[in-house]
Amino acid sequence: MSRFLRLLAFAGLFLATLAHADDSKQKVLVADPFIELHTGPGRGFPVFHVIERGREVEIVKSRTDWYKVRADHEIEGWVSRDQMVATLLPTGQPVDLHEPSRESYTSRRWQGGVMAGDFGGASEISAFGGYAFSDNLSVELTVNHILGDFSNSVSATLGLMHVFAPEWRLSPYFTLGTGIIYTDPKSTLVRSEDRTDQLGYVGGGLQFYLTRRFMLRSEYRTNIIFTSRDDNEEVDEWKYLGFAFFF
Amino acid sequence: MEVSRLRLLFLSTVAATALQGCGMLGLGKDAAPEAVPASATAASETPTVDTATTGEPADKKPIIDPKVTRREIARSQIDTEDFELGAYYGIMAIEDFESHAVYGARIAYHLTEDFFLEGTVGVSRAGRSSYEKLSGSAELLTDDERDYTYYALSAGWNVLPGEVFVGKNRAYNTAFYVVAGIGSTSFAGDDRFTVSGGFGYRVLPTDWLAVHFDVRDHVYDIDLLGDKKIVNNLEAHLGLSVFF
DSSP: OHHHHHHHHHHHHHHHHHHOOOOOOEEEEOOSSEEEEESSSSTTSOEEEEEETTOEEEEEEEETTEEEEEEGGGEEEEEEHHHHTTOBOTTSOBOOOOOOOGGGGGGOOEEEEEEEEEETTEEEEEEEEEEESSSSEEEEEEEEEEEOSSEEEEEEEEEEEEESOTTSSEEEEEEEEEEEEEEEEOTTSSSOOOEEEEEEEEEEEEEEEEETTEEEEEEEEEEEEEOSSSSOEEEEEEEEEEEEEEO | OHHHHHHHHHHHHHHHHHHHTTTTTTTTGGGSOOOOOHHHHHHHHHHHHHHHHHTOOTTSOOSSOOOOOOOOOOGGGSOBOOEEEEEEEEEEEOTTSOEEEEEEEEEEEEOSSSEEEEEEEEEEEOOOOHHHHHHSSOOSSOTGGGEEEEEEEEEEEEEEEEEEEETTTEEEEEEEEEEEEEEEEEETTEEEEEEEEEEEEEEESSSSEEEEEEEEEEEEEEOTTSSOEEEEEEEEEEEEEEEO
16 A cells, blocks of 8 residues: 555656746737636636737746736736637747647657556556657556455556557557566455565557547456466456546 | 446446537547637738838848847746645544544646546544444454555546635635545555545635645445445545645
């Protein structure tokens, strides 16, 4: 448990580093007839001010699809991305504020996400992160927490993932890799002994492009656990549903 | 038991997605053509108009050479505040084992203005059950086993965004949200697969600070008292978080 928590904390720190951005203020010119300033970052918040075409505004920050801008007279409000993409740089060029689209997936470098499923009858929670070498091929590290009736396990796997058609909205993929699994049988069992084993897996799945930088995933893996006993253990692993994002 | 619940969770998610048509997530938005600002095309045409009126050859240097220092706006230069990091403190009722203080940490990532992902880690402590008190000395759990730790990975939906008004001149952004997730609970010497859900209310005194009030239910199976049963551990907490 504590081992898994530590991993989660590291993942959090990693995300925090990614999210950090230089906060030097950016100025843009309004190109639409006017832009609307909302009181909050959401479509339902009331419009309290408008800024006309040709005026300069400063981008203070952004949250999801909304940009906080500061106009002269120190008026601050939230503008939707749809209106911000129509603003111009001081040089007259349009501002590139478009969100990543399905085409951006092929130029991704990093990806990550979480999945939930079933590991040989036990419930499984997974977190994964990966780096893409090319459009199709990436390397992925997965950490799994497996909670069963007779034992609990923590496993970490490293493998290759090949996406057959990264340009399609729904694409199958193939995965192959190896890892280690630490199993802690329930204390109520007689033959209770902690053990760490190596495992190998082969599997496949489907990924579905949702919107922006987000995907859904579903995966099957067949695992072979190289136990210290006479027989190796074969485990079917179904990751029913997962949520993934890419950068 | 645990598997069937997970399957149910999965199926209901699929059903919810199919019924709503993913409209909230903005599906299909990427297919919409990009808006080209009218003045952007106008700006590119301006030089040709100028040379026509002044009679200058097109390949000559422009008369007015604007010494504008070019500043590129990269998306990475804009301060995005989609992450939220915070801590909370409250009370947790552990079924059969009294209510005690709970504290924890929370990280959230806001996907859209409607949806967010959330990871929480919390710590509490179990008291003594009625059985233990009545029987006098029989202890069901050791001291270490009374430590209660959980983590949850959840998805949240801001159902009712809005504002609250304090006096005449103050308005704060708020949201009432619901969350559901999966995770694990470490209690009574074992880790258990846990399904959690609940609701919360968030008030933002400033753009980057949020005050939360949350109610969560943590559900798992336990066979501590002989046969297996489902327990519901209710938690209510107050939290503070920072957007970054």
